Amino acid sequence: MSEAFAAALVEWPASGVPRTPEAWLLTVARRKMIDAARRRQTGDESAAALAIIAEELSPAADENPEIPDERLRLMFACAHPAIDAGVRAPLILQTVLGFDAGAIGSAFLVAPTTMAQRLVRAKNRIRQAGIPFRVPERVELAERLDAVLEAIYAIYAEGWSDPAGTEARRRNLADEGIWLGRLVASLLPGEPEALGLLSLMLYAEARRGARRTAQGEYVPLAQQDPDAWDQPLIDEAEALLLRASDAGRIGRYQLEAAVQSAHVIRRRSGRTDWDAIERLYDALLSLTASPVVAINRAVAVAETRGASAGLAALDALKEDARLAEYQPYWAARAELLARCGDLPAAEAAYERAIGLESDESVRSFLQQRRAHVTVTASTLLPSGSSRNAA
Amino acid sequence: MRYLLLMYQQEAVMRNLPKETAREVHGAYMAYLDALKKAGVLVANHGLQPTSAAATVRAPNGKAVVLNGPFAETKEQLAGYFLIDVPDLDSALSWAERNPTASHGAVEVRPVWG
Amino acid sequence: MQYMLMIFVNEARYPKLTPAEREQGTAAYSAYTEALKKAGVLNGGSRLQPTSAATTVRVANGKSQVLNGPYADSKEQLGGYYMIDVPDLDAALSWAARCPGASHGVVEIRPVWTM
Numbered sequence: 110m111s112e113a114f115a116a117a118l119v120e121w122p123a124s125g126v127p128r129t130p131e132a133w134l135l136t137v138a139r140r141k142m143i144d145a146a147r148r149r150q151t152g153d154e155s156a157a158a159l160a161i162i163a164e165e166l167s168p169a170a171d172e173n174p175e176i177p178d179e180r181l182r183l184m185f186a187c188a189h190p191a192i193d194a195g196v197r198a199p200l201i202l203q204t205v206l207g208f209d210a211g212a213i214g215s216a217f218l219v220a221p222t223t224m225a226q227r228l229v230r231a232k233n234r235i236r237q238a239g240i241p242f243r244v245p246e247r248v249e250l251a252e253r254l255d256a257v258l259e260a261i262y263a264i265y266a267e268g269w270s271d272p273a274g275t276e277a278r279r280r281n282l283a284d285e286g287i288w289l290g291r292l293v294a295s296l297l298p299g300e301p302e303a304l305g306l307l308s309l310m311l312y313a314e315a316r317r318g319a320r321r322t323a324q325g326e327y328v329p330l331a332q333q334d335p336d337a338w339d340q341p342l343i344d345e346a347e348a349l350l351l352r353a354s355d356a357g358r359i360g361r362y363q364l365e366a367a368v369q370s371a372h373v374i375r376r377r378s379g380r381t382d383w384d385a386i387e388r389l390y391d392a393l394l395s396l397t398a399s400p401v402v403a404i405n406r407a408v409a410v411a412e413t414r415g416a417s418a419g420l421a422a423l424d425a426l427k428e429d430a431r432l433a434e435y436q437p438y439w440a441a442r443a444e445l446l447a448r449c450g451d452l453p454a455a456e457a458a459y460e461r462a463i464g465l466e467s468d469e470s471v472r473s474f475l476q477q478r479r480a481h482v483t484v485t486a487s488t489l490l491p492s493g494s495s496r497n498a499a
Numbered sequence: 500m501r502y503l504l505l506m507y508q509q510e511a512v513m514r515n516l517p518k519e520t521a522r523e524v525h526g527a528y529m530a531y532l533d534a535l536k537k538a539g540v541l542v543a544n545h546g547l548q549p550t551s552a553a554a555t556v557r558a559p560n561g562k563a564v565v566l567n568g569p570f571a572e573t574k575e576q577l578a579g580y581f582l583i584d585v586p587d588l589d590s591a592l593s594w595a596e597r598n599p600t601a602s603h604g605a606v607e608v609r610p611v612w613g
Numbered sequence: 614m615q616y617m618l619m620i621f622v623n624e625a626r627y628p629k630l631t632p633a634e635r636e637q638g639t640a641a642y643s644a645y646t647e648a649l650k651k652a653g654v655l656n657g658g659s660r661l662q663p664t665s666a667a668t669t670v671r672v673a674n675g676k677s678q679v680l681n682g683p684y685a686d687s688k689e690q691l692g693g694y695y696m697i698d699v700p701d702l703d704a705a706l707s708w709a710a711r712c713p714g715a716s717h718g719v720v721e722i723r724p725v726w727t728m
Contacts, residue, residue, distance in 0.1 A: 215679045218592050220668040222681050325674070434538055434593075463527060464534025468675035469602040472527050503659060505691075507684045543657050545696065546726040547617060554702070556709040556720045563710035570621050570721040573685050577619075579726075582659060588668065595670040596677050607684040608668045609691075612660040 180205055181296050182242040184289070187231075188256035189240045196231045197256060198263040203228055206285055216267045216282055244297075254297070258306045258362060261289045265310050283317070286310060294349070304353035305362035311346035312369035315339040327474040335376035343373055364393045368405075383412035400429050404441050416448035436465040440475060447478075452486040455479075501542060501584050501611040502591040507575040508604030510549045527599040535583060535594065546579035575604050582611070615656065615698050615725040616705040621689040622718030624663050641713040649697060649708065657696035664690045689718050696725070 187200040199217060202208040214224035234240070245253045265286025290307040297303045319337035320328055350366050368389045371382040390406035393399075403426055411419025423442055432438040443458035459479035466472045516524065535541040550569040557564045569576065578600065585591050588608070595606040630638070649655040667683040683690065692714070699705050702722070709720040 211680070215677055218589070218596055218670075218677050218679060220588055220592065220679055220681060223588060434534075460530050460533055461537065463530035464532070464537075465597055467596040467601065467672055467677070469527075469599070469672070470675065472530075472599070473523060476523055476526055501659065503661060505684065543696075545615070545617060548724045548726060550723075553721055553723045554706065554709075556706060556712075556715050556722065557718075558710050558715040559717070561716070563706075563715070565706055565710075569723070570619065570689070570719055571685070571687050575684070577723075582657075592668060592670060592679060595668075596672055598670075601670050601672040601677075604671075605684050606670045608670065609664075609683070610662040610666050612662060 178244065178296060179242075180292060181244055184257050184260070184293070185244055185253060186235060186240050186242045188253065188260050189235075190253075190256065191238055191240055192231050192234060193227070194256075194259075196227045198260040198267075199224060199228060200231050201260050201289070202264060202282075202285070204232075205289070216264075251300070251302070254293075254300060254302065255360075257293065258302060261286055261293065262306060262310075262362075264289065265313070269313065283310075283314060287314060299356065301353035301356035301358050302360040302362050304349045305360060305364075305366050308346045308349035308353065308366035309362050309369060311342050311349070312366060312373060315342035315346065315373070321470065325470055327468075327470040329474070330372065331381075335373070338373065338376060340376075343376075346370070359392070361393060361396050364389050364396070368393075381412075383409055387413050400426055400432055400435075401437070404432075404438055407445070408441055411445055411448070416445050420445040420449055434465055436462050436471075439465060443475075443478070443482075447482050447485075452482050452489070455482045456486070500587065500591075501582060501613075502588070503609045503611055504581040504583060504591070504595050504598060505607040505609065506578045506580065506598060506600035506604065507573070507607065508578050508600050509574070510576045510578070512603070513578070514549070524599060531598060532581075534597070535581065540583045540585050540594070542582040542584050544579065544581040547577060550576050578604075614701060614705075615696065615727065616702075617723050617725055618695040618697060618705070618709050618712060619691055619721040619723070620693045620695075620712060620714035620718060621687075621721065622692050622714055623689050624692070626717070627663075638713065645712055646695075648711070649695065654697045654699050654704075654708070655695065656698045658694055660693040661691060663692075692718075 183205055184201055187204060188197045192200065199213045202213050202216075203210070210225035210228055211221040213219075213228075214221040217224070219227075244250070264282050268282030268284070268286055287307070287310050290303075290310050293300075294303045294307045315338050316330070316333060318339065319333035319335075322328060346366065347370060350363065350370060353363050353366075368386055371385040371389065374380075374382050387406065387409040390402060390409055393402045394406055404423065407419045407422035407426075409419075410422045420442075423438075423445060426432055426438070439458050439462035443455050443462055446452075446455035446458055456479055459475055459482065463472050463475045463479065466475060513524075532541070532544065535544075553567070553569040555566050555568065555570055581594075581598070583591065583594060585594065588610070591608050591610075595601060595608050598606045600606050627635075646655070646658070664683040667681075669680045669682060669684050671678045671680075695712070697705065697708060699708065702724075705722050709715060709722050712720050714720050
């Protein structure tokens, strides 16, 4: 889609602003996708995707002032409950943004052939089951919208792990996630969760520049320089969150955006509002029962009531099998154990976290933290005694 | 299902790492190995000595021909493997992604028969 | 000393084998594996599915790239391996020469780092 925007910038001044700019953009995008598909060797998947788009977007629709809705309708179809949850975001990437299966697979860590198969199955399902291309009625809208938002968030989240956005050639998923978020927010401005998601993504995006040093080293949130954060993006995010809260319908994305807002308060006050963050995570936990939320909440509790309280909150999650291979769980445990003074356990937890992390700069950071714990432990031992005696 | 994770990296680069980096890389592998064991998925693993220690044998007519060196010259060389037992390819790929070799080389994931 | 015996054969030849040839090949490997066991030198091994089932992963700047296929395209492909524990390289070479893979492919021998 970004190519189409670039084309628009080049051609508008010459021929004047088109009567329906969105329609013009969509036509250009469709033409470019068709051209790109022809150029690609394995055009099967994209051809099929384009067939869906082509079927549903008749030329007559170009005259329709609701053209941007076509993309929204496509997204609602992709996020339909009958479509397997794991393939909704990939399907949107393919059909709305023209990604190929290989790029999508890489993003979601799935083999390209596997991803291609899942996408074909999903599109067959849409055709065979007769899944409609429409924005659901008011009654269903909030629930169905959640599936769309979840898919967009998944796309943004996959782009999150490329903090430097280093490969321009490989499309930046974070940008695409935000683009989709803007689309939905502009088309459904009365939906507070749509605004909340966009706000959340913009807050996160605002900190992109601060996440790595110039040498590519990992910088945790607490150590980021607020001056390196993108102020206009934060302002936009805050405005969106305010608008969302006007609707009076709280939801998980608004809550998560509010957490982000509490974090970025630091740029004005110099401190993070951990009390607010803990209360927000309390609310999020009651909404989602997500172990990820529980971990973040435990970290907040450690700030408001001390490391032991935070560790107790983490301990409550010990039995959850999903966390056994979840790096942030072990990293949080390690941090809190270290703060509680249980250094051998902290070391072991750091070891677990390191072994589960795929980003070298984060691994490096965790290794430094662990080394620090080891050094601290050895300096605390009375001279002459062995470590095992502790 | 069993999958073989084959680790390919540039021997020359790994051999010439500064001491601090080499220590960190070694630590990363130890942590990874530990994580595989704790997850209960590790079946076997070995690190290979470099291709300078390799030899190849062909015996097309029952007569063995031995040559020094690896099977093929490649930009990155096979450094070792992990054999893991996991539910499916997605799971194998997430372990491959965590393998430190993935960050400075490539990890090939191949399903194993039986 | 521990050695890895890596068996490289041209996968493309398999579909062309007659049932008799296939059976003979299987029997040859079974016999070889038995011999390794009886000699007390076998320490592991696997038969790999073909490179059409391979996937390769790289991570750059925290971003993953997943590609279909093996690490490298080559005339012969890794089809399996044995881990053996023998006194020295000569012993490893003589075992490698007996491997069925050596007769229609190539066996690479590499010593293993001991922990």
